[in-house]
Amino acid sequence: MTSECVLLSPLFDVRLFFAISFVYLSLFGKPFDGGKRTMDHGSQQSQTQQMPGPFPGYAGPQGPYPGQHPSLLRLDEVQREIASLGPQVCSYSGLQNDREYKRLERELTRLLLEVDKVETEGRPELQQARKRAAGEVEGLLRYLEGNATHPSRLAIEELTQEAQNMLNVGVVGPFRQGQALEAFEISEELVEAVQDVGMRLAQVKTGGSVPLRKARYKALTRVCAVQEILEGRVRTNTLALPLSDDTHEAVQRINQIMAQVSGARCQEVALLMGLSGRDSCTHLARILTELLVELDALDVSSNAAVRNYRKQVVEEINGLLKHLDLEGEGDDTRRYDLAQNDSIREIEAIRGRVSVLREEVLRHGATGQGAELQGLLTHLDQVDTGRNPCIREARRRAVLEVQALITFLDLWEALGRRNPGADEPPPHAAVWRVLASLCELQAQVLGFDGKRADKSYMVLEELLTKQLLALDAVDPQGDEGTKLARKQAVKHAQNILSYLDMKTDEWEY
Ligand SMILES: *[C@@H]1O[C@H](CO)[C@@H](O)[C@H](O)[C@H]1NC(C)=O
Ligand SMILES: *[C@@H]1O[C@H](CO)[C@@H](O)[C@H](O)[C@H]1NC(C)=O
Numbered sequence: 001m002t003s004e005c006v007l008l009s010p011l012f013d014v015r016l017f018f019a020i021s022f023v024y025l026s027l028f029g030k031p032f033d034g035g036k037r038t039m040d041h042g043s044q045q046s047q048t049q050q051m052p053g054p055f056p057g058y059a060g061p062q063g064p065y066p067g068q069h070p071s072l073l074r075l076d077e078v079q080r081e082i083a084s085l086g087p088q089v090c091s092y093s094g095l096q097n098d099r100e101y102k103r104l105e106r107e108l109t110r111l112l113l114e115v116d117k118v119e120t121e122g123r124p125e126l127q128q129a130r131k132r133a134a135g136e137v138e139g140l141l142r143y144l145e146g147n148a149t150h151p152s153r154l155a156i157e158e159l160t161q162e163a164q165n166m167l168n169v170g171v172v173g174p175f176r177q178g179q180a181l182e183a184f185e186i187s188e189e190l191v192e193a194v195q196d197v198g199m200r201l202a203q204v205k206t207g208g209s210v211p212l213r214k215a216r217y218k219a220l221t222r223v224c225a226v227q228e229i230l231e232g233r234v235r236t237n238t239l240a241l242p243l244s245d246d247t248h249e250a251v252q253r254i255n256q257i258m259a260q261v262s263g264a265r266c267q268e269v270a271l272l273m274g275l276s277g278r279d280s281c282t283h284l285a286r287i288l289t290e291l292l293v294e295l296d297a298l299d300v301s302s303n304a305a306v307r308n309y310r311k312q313v314v315e316e317i318n319g320l321l322k323h324l325d326l327e328g329e330g331d332d333t334r335r336y337d338l339a340q341n342d343s344i345r346e347i348e349a350i351r352g353r354v355s356v357l358r359e360e361v362l363r364h365g366a367t368g369q370g371a372e373l374q375g376l377l378t379h380l381d382q383v384d385t386g387r388n389p390c391i392r393e394a395r396r397r398a399v400l401e402v403q404a405l406i407t408f409l410d411l412w413e414a415l416g417r418r419n420p421g422a423d424e425p426p427p428h429a430a431v432w433r434v435l436a437s438l439c440e441l442q443a444q445v446l447g448f449d450g451k452r453a454d455k456s457y458m459v460l461e462e463l464l465t466k467q468l469l470a471l472d473a474v475d476p477q478g479d480e481g482t483k484l485a486r487k488q489a490v491k492h493a494q495n496i497l498s499y500l501d502m503k504t505d506e507w508e509y
Helices: 002-012 014-028 044-049 070-090 099-117 124-148 151-176 188-203 210-237 249-272 281-297 304-322 342-364 369-382 389-417 426-447 455-473 480-503
Strands: none
Touching (some): 070 099, 070 124, 099 124, 124 210, 151 188, 188 210, 210 249, 210 389, 249 281, 281 304, 342 426, 369 389, 389 426, 426 480, 455 480
C-alpha cells in the first residue's frame, strides 16, 4: 500500500489531476466507447484489482513501476496523452477543415495506431487495458467529428458567412476601394439584417454541447459587436458633424481624426468578422488609443461647441475600443457558459417557481395560481437581457412557459363555468368537446418531461393534430359565435403544439 502511494504520488500533481478529473467528468461520465466497455468480458477479479479513483483506465492493477510489463507501461503513456488531449477535444469549437482540427485528429489517429501495436500476448488484463484505451481514443475521435460536423455547427457557420457577405458588400468592400469615407452611409437596413442574423444565431440548438455553445457564443458576440458598431455609426450620422474647419483651430485636427475613426470602424468590422487577414485587434487598439491621447492634448477650452464635438469623437473611439478585446474571446473564457450570468439565474429562478406552480396545478387543480403567474410575467419583463440575444431567447421561452400554464388555467376554468343552454347550436357544442380534449392533452403536455424520440411525444403530437382536424371538420353553419370559438380553439391547439415543440427542441442558453 505504502509503496503504491509513493509511486503514484508524482501522478497527482495538481495539473494532471485537474486534467484527469476534467476528462473524466466531461467525457467518461457517460460511456464513451460506444458501449464497447460493457462488452468487455474482463473477469470480476481484474475489475476489483484496478486502481480506485476517477480514472480507471490509467494505471493497471499494479500501477506503473520498474519491472512492470512493457505493454502496460506503453498503455500508461497512452492514457496520459488521452488525458491531455481530452480537454482540447472537449473545448474544440471549430470546423473540420481548421488546422487545429487536423492536428487533433492526427494525434488521436496516431494514438490509436500505437494502441493497436501494443502486444497483449493473449493476456486478458492486457487485452482489456488495450481495448479500454482504444475505446477512449475512438470516443474522442467521434466526439471531435460529431461536434465539428453537427448540423448546428454548420448552421452557425452558414449564418456567420451570411453576415460576412453582407458586411463585405456593405462596409468592408467600399472602404477597401477607398470610397469617400464620410460619404458612404451605413443603412438602417444593413443594421437590421445583421441583427436578424444575431437573432437566428441565438436560435441555433446546442443541446448543451460545450463545443456548440462555444461556437455559437463566439459567432454571436462578434455579430452583436458589429451591430453595435454600425448602430453607433448610424447615430453619429444624425449629429450634423463634423463642424466646419474655420470654427476653431482644433476643429481641423478633430475632423481629420474623425476620418481616421471612420476608417478604423471599417477595419474593426473586418477584423471581427474575419474579413481581414493582415491586421490585428491589438494594432488597431493601439492606433485608436493614440488618437485618444492626441484628442486629449488639443486645447479646446475656449469653445463649448468644439469641446462637445471632441467629446463625441472620444466616445466613438471608446465605443470601438470596447469590442477590440474580442479577438481571443470564447477561447479562453467560460463566458459562453451563461449559467453563471445573473440575468439567466433570475430567469431560471422564475422557471423554477413556474415548475412548482405547474406541479401544484397538475396535482391539485387551480387554487388561485393565476395572480402569481401574472406577477412572474411582469418580473420576466424586467429582467435585464443586456441586449444579449441568447438571454433574450431564454426569457422569451420562460414567458411561453408561464403563458402555457395561464392559458391552461383559463381553459380549465372556462370549462368548469360552462353551462350551455338547451338552444346551443350543435357545432358550438362540438367545438367545446374539442376544447375539453385539448384541456386534457394540455395537462399532459405541461407534465411532459421526455424527448422527441419518445413514443409519448409522438402520441401527444398526433392527438393534438387530431384535434385540429376535428375542429376543421366542424361546420359552423353560419353561426358567428361558433366561428369565433372554433378560431380560438384552433389557435389554442397550435399554441400547445408549439409549446410541446419548444419543450423538446434541445435549445440551451
Ligand atoms: C458533442 O459534444 C457533447 C459534449 O459537449 C457530446 O455529449 C456529444 O455527444 C457531442 N456530439 C456529437 C454529435 O458527437
Ligand atoms: C450577463 O450577460 C449580460 C449580457 O451579455 C452582461 O451584460 C452581464 O454583464 C452579464 N452578467 C454577469 C453577471 O455575467
